Amino acid sequence: MTHPLASLRSDGTAVRGPAVRLEHVSARMSDDMSRPNILEEVSLSLPASSFTTIIGPSGSGKSTLLRMIAGLLQPQAGTVGILGGTPAEARRNRQIGFVFQDPTLLPWRSVLENVRLPLEIRTSSPSKTAHYSPVELLELVGLQGRQNAMPHELSGGMRQRVAIARALVCKPDIILMDEPFGALDEITRDKLNGEVLRIWQETGATIIFVTHSISEAVRLGERVLVLRANPGRIERIVDIDLPRRATADDCESQTFMTYVSMLRRLLETC
Numbered sequence: 428m429t430h431p432l433a434s435l436r437s438d439g440t441a442v443r444g445p446a447v448r449l450e451h452v453s454a455r456m457s458d459d460m461s462r463p464n465i466l467e468e469v470s471l472s473l474p475a476s477s478f479t480t481i482i483g484p485s486g487s488g489k490s491t492l493l494r495m496i497a498g499l500l501q502p503q504a505g506t507v508g509i510l511g512g513t514p515a516e517a518r519r520n521r522q523i524g525f526v527f528q529d530p531t532l533l534p535w536r537s538v539l540e541n542v543r544l545p546l547e548i549r550t551s552s553p554s555k556t557a558h559y560s561p562v563e564l565l566e567l568v569g570l571q572g573r574q575n576a577m578p579h580e581l582s583g584g585m586r587q588r589v590a591i592a593r594a595l596v597c598k599p600d601i602i603l604m605d606e607p608f609g610a611l612d613e614i615t616r617d618k619l620n621g622e623v624l625r626i627w628q629e630t631g632a633t634i635i636f637v638t639h640s641i642s643e644a645v646r647l648g649e650r651v652l653v654l655r656a657n658p659g660r661i662e663r664i665v666d667i668d669l670p671r672r673a674t675a676d677d678c679e680s681q682t683f684m685t686y687v688s689m690l691r692r693l694l695e696t697c
């Protein structure tokens with residue numbers, strides 16, 4: 428059954444071409460030219476409503492890549508296109524939602540008030556007035572009945588659900604998730620993985636999800652982007668041809684395991 432939120436997603440602007448496009452992008456933080464670029468020659472094209480996971484060794488530039496897509500960092504060379512415009516335009520229009528490993532909720536605001544926050548501070552861009560109902564979003568992330576709870580009354584998994592609802596409230600077309608479940612226990616993580624898949628299907632958003640877990644990457648992604656380090660480059664993009672992986676039990680097939688071991692071997696060379 429399609430969730431009622433699904434019909435609210437579109438803000439009336441049709442997305443033509445890829446949702447995210449990077450062409451020959453390089454990034455560097457320091458002027459010391461003897462140090463390798465953080466990212467080098469990264470070219471990428473991700474269709475609208477796709478789910479991409481990113482893995483790579485520590486320091487290979489996964490977070491840098493997300494920050495560049497979000498327009499929080501300018502490329503040294505190359506171009507980044509988001510929904511046919513620039514990352515800055517997409518950010519201004521609230522077309523991008525970001526979920527970090529640390530949910531960073533405001534401790535003095537209730538769950539509902541935290542989810543509402545982006546609506547209170549958003550820009551008055553006329554092109555983006557649509558938003559989800561915070562109450563319905565709390566239902567979508569499984570927190571119905573907890574809207575008046577304070578952050579300190581919630582478990583880590585619940586706090587991360589609030590952060591996901593907050594990232595969704597402005598109805599973003601693109602959701603960037605940087606190791607959102609890295610600090611959670613395996614059972615909670617499995618459960619939230621299932622919920623992210625459900626949210627993706629119900630909202631039709633384009634999701635880019637960074638993780639250190641190879642099995643999480645295979646479970647969630649339609650494709651897994653593997654970065655190599657020093658300099659950060661795309662080593663390979665692996666399409667995952669598996670049926671829907673709604674529960675952790677769906678991740679025990681031989682084919683699933685074959686993807687995991689192939690990616691592990693690949694990462695060992697990065």
Ligand SMILES: Nc1ncnc2c1ncn2[C@@H]1O[C@H](COP(=O)(O)OP(=O)(O)OP(=O)(O)O)[C@@H](O)[C@H]1O
Nearest residue numbers: 456457465483484485486487488489490491492639
């Ligand atoms: N603000 C900064 N100033 C200088 N160097 C930075 C800055 N941010 C990141 N870097 C460097 O850029 C490289 C890539 O960092 P990034 O955080 O993108 O990697 P990552 O793949 O996400 O790492 P991890 O898996 O450990 O989170 C690292 O070598 C890091 O030291």
